[in-house]
Amino acid sequence: MPEGRIAFEISGEGPLVVCVPGMGDLRGVYRFLVPPLLEANFRVATIDLRGHGGSDASFGRYDDVATGEDILALIKHLGGPATVIGNSMGAGAAVWAAAEKPELYSSLVLIGPFVRDIPVPAALKLIFRAALRRPWGRYAWRSYFRTLYPGRKPDGFRQHLLDIDASLSRPDYWKAFVRTTRTSHAPAEARLGEVTARALVVMGAKDPDFPNPAAEASLLGGKLGCEVLLVPEAGHYPQAEYPEIVSPAIVRFLEGGNHG
Numbered sequence: 001m002p003e004g005r006i007a008f009e010i011s012g013e014g015p016l017v018v019c020v021p022g023m024g025d026l027r028g029v030y031r032f033l034v035p036p037l038l039e040a041n042f043r044v045a046t047i048d049l050r051g052h053g054g055s056d057a058s059f060g061r062y063d064d065v066a067t068g069e070d071i072l073a074l075i076k077h078l079g080g081p082a083t084v085i086g087n088s089m090g091a092g093a094a095v096w097a098a099a100e101k102p103e104l105y106s107s108l109v110l111i112g113p114f115v116r117d118i119p120v121p122a123a124l125k126l127i128f129r130a131a132l133r134r135p136w137g138r139y140a141w142r143s144y145f146r147t148l149y150p151g152r153k154p155d156g157f158r159q160h161l162l163d164i165d166a167s168l169s170r171p172d173y174w175k176a177f178v179r180t181t182r183t184s185h186a187p188a189e190a191r192l193g194e195v196t197a198r199a200l201v202v203m204g205a206k207d208p209d210f211p212n213p214a215a216e217a218s219l220l221g222g223k224l225g226c227e228v229l230l231v232p233e234a235g236h237y238p239q240a241e242y243p244e245i246v247s248p249a250i251v252r253f254l255e256g257g258n259h260g
Helices: 033-037 065-080 089-100 122-131 137-147 159-166 171-180 186-190 215-225 243-254
Strands: 009-013 017-022 041-049 082-087 105-111 198-204 227-233
Touching: 017 065, 017 089, 033 041, 033 243, 041 065, 041 198, 065 089, 065 122, 065 171, 065 186, 082 089, 089 105, 089 186, 105 243, 137 159, 159 171, 159 215, 198 243, 227 243
Parallel strands: 017 041, 017 082, 082 105, 105 198, 198 227
Antiparallel strands: 009 041
16 A cells, blocks of 8 residues: 555465454454354455554554555455455445445455444543543553453453554554544445445344444344344454354355355
């Protein structure tokens, strides 16, 4: 990319699957999903968002559209079309990219998807922004991140959290993260009607990021005309919290489509 580099890992042979994490998270959130996808003979790329993990923090933009552009650039680089699996903000970016270049998509999986701006009281927004100010910002994010796993903490959770904290401890990366938190998902919502790829929506039934997770998943499923998987007890990262439920469902969905 002209402004910096996007870090990714790729393994396997076969149809391409690109896994995109959410804001404040790392590609390691897909550590339980990648092995089943490889076993099912997919080629899997996991990426870090701009200003996160191994990616650079030298970019001018950190929003859904910028991430969507990175997704499309990676698919072109690796050779598509691809299935894109997006979590949280990564889902919003994946939707925008699917509308922008439908020929590069074979299917779409949206996990805990932020594809529209959820109404939040102004006072809570101010509290959240104040909580992210240094020096207590990283502590605030770690504390909040734990609440996004209400069901159970998966294997490797502590190390994953340490990796996130190490990533955000770098000054430029913390600034990039704070800018990312101000992202609007309106560009993704505006293009939902243009998405033609097969889709699957995966939502944790206890996702604390949504006032009514089941209703949000049903709304999105209706707009996309697609299947919805509601994972009991799961929060914002069901692919890590309950991989024994989510991984087989995603593999079945991908194997049911045309991935030539």
